[in-house]
Amino acid sequence: MKRVDILSYVLCMSWMFFAECKSVNRHEIRKIPDGLIFGTATASYQVEGAWNEDGKSESIWDRVTHTKPCPIQNCDTGDIANDSYHQYKRDVAMMRELGVDFYRFSLSWTRILSTGFPDKINEKGVQYYNNLIDEMLKYNIQPMVTLFHWDLPQKLQDMGGWTNPYIIEWFTDYTQVAFELFGDRVKYWFTINEPREICYQGYGSASLAPLLSISGYGDYKCVKNILVAHAKTYHMYKKEFQQTQGGTIGIALSVTWFEPESEKDAEAAEESRQFQWGIYANPIFSKTGDFPKVVKETVAAKSLAQGFSRSRLPELSPEEIELIKGSSDFFGINHYTTKIVYRNSSFDNNFPVPSYYDDIGALTHQNETWETAASSWLKVVPWGFYNLLTKIRTAYDNPPVYITENGFSTKEGLVDDGRINYYRLYINAMLDAIDEGSDVRVYTAWSLMDNFEWMAGYSERFGLYEVNYNDPKRTRTPRKSAYVYKEILRTRELDFHYEPDISLPIAIDEGH
Ligand code: GBH
Secondary structure, eight states: OOHHHHHHHHHHHSGGGHHHHHHHSOOSEEEOOTTOEEEEEOOHHHHOOOTTSTTOOOBHHHHHHTOSSOOSGGGOOSSSTTOTTTOHHHHHHHHHHHTOSEEEEEOOHHHHOTTSSTTSOOHHHHHHHHHHHHHHHHTTOEEEEEEESSOOBHHHHHTTGGGSTTHHHHHHHHHHHHHHHHTTTOOEEEEEEOHHIIIIIIIISTTSTTOOOOTTTHHHHHHHHHHHHHHHHHHHIIIIIHHHHOOEEEEEEEOOEEEESSGGGHHHHHHHHIIIIIHHHHHHHSSSOSSOHHHHHHHHHHHHHTTOSSOSSOOOOHHHHHHHTTOOSSEEEEOOOEEEEEEOTTOOSSOOSSOHHHHHTEEEEOOTTSOBOSSTTOBOOHHHHHHHHHHHHHHTTSOOEEEEEOOOOBOSOSOOHHHHHHHHHHHHHHHHHHHTTOOEEEEEEEOSBOOOOGGGTTSSBOOSEEEOTTSTTOOEEEOHHHHHHHHHHHHTEEETTOOOOTTSOOOOOTTO
């Protein structure tokens, strides 16, 4: 037994780590089931650059990164980023080197509609996406398109952004244009990437644009508008486009796994799940629809006790509940890590009142023994991924699942054994869940290449390819993990012992 196996065996003895046993009892070589497709992902602001070229207007990320004093690590910006606006051919060549089935990227609203509204279509911006899509299709790589990955037009933010119910119109006007322009070739659509991060991190805390800290209020207004905007886009696609275009459409939620610290914290862990992602998943994927009961009741009771005249969480009307219910063809999951939850019984914490975390009434931590990525929040906990997929299967009647993001950050450097280990363990945990009946159909590695990691700038690297930001050409070089990912896709096997020779070039295989 290797040292890590012995450690895992000991951990298996205690009930709370029971789930850990599943993923460590791994086969040497494991088959990937037929039909599961593999790809990589990026997002517009994180890779495109060309922030003010060819008619593109200002987004909330342009505004934040140009703010003085700079709120981003090292004062990094996405002004140039990976220069993908000019280098899409190189990006597609990398997809061919990896042999991916698809590539998930996002559209920049301000590149397509300079005014934010559909009164003027910016032809040059449209041309960029046409070029990228056509180049991918030439090599049989499916485009998967995220309509919104955080780069809201600044003008719409000036009018309240996701807290203004008019955003439902602004968003559906924009998404209609996108379906009209690209829907003949795009067969996979994602409406919104990670509503939790948009609402909580953007409006409830100052950890993503627009850097507001209106916690327990602004974040909840955002939640409702996002759900309705998403659902209206979904129904528009179904009604006006799907028959002729034949695609599939859904949402990508950020889903952290919350594990109870002990048996007595089971309820606190479940409530954390409901507040953190059930607030989006329950309205869309449950049979009853609407916000989770515990979230509605807790926020309503606290709001009244705090002197508000109504709940800080907006209500969904019966019509809105029906509109949102079932509005996703699949459950899109961005998953990275796990947290341990315990009840905050004394409630004497440092959370402001009111706030989202005060409403949750639980605290989290991560185990110090868990291996960590370059991002401090990202710990390697593959059994959490297994538990999460199992929970989604049982709680929401086994929906089709698309893993829309999963990945690991390092510092610079081409030998990234930490990333290789992460991908192997997480794919292995996913295969365990599939063996037990989870209907996972898509797996997406975040990311194809290093990119602008939001507030962390370029200090945390998620790429299978390294990007050299000192080089005006933004040269991309495959990391060791790129060779390993390629081999998994080529052989359709997970082999924990495969060691690539990274002195050889990573070649484009025939058929790609
Ligand atoms: C995704 O967000 C994004 O979609 C993508 O753009 C990004 O580059 C990628 O992941 C890597 O970060 O609770 O304070 O400990 C990930 C969202 C961010 C959710 C960190 C969990 C934990 C912060 N995750 N967050 S905290």
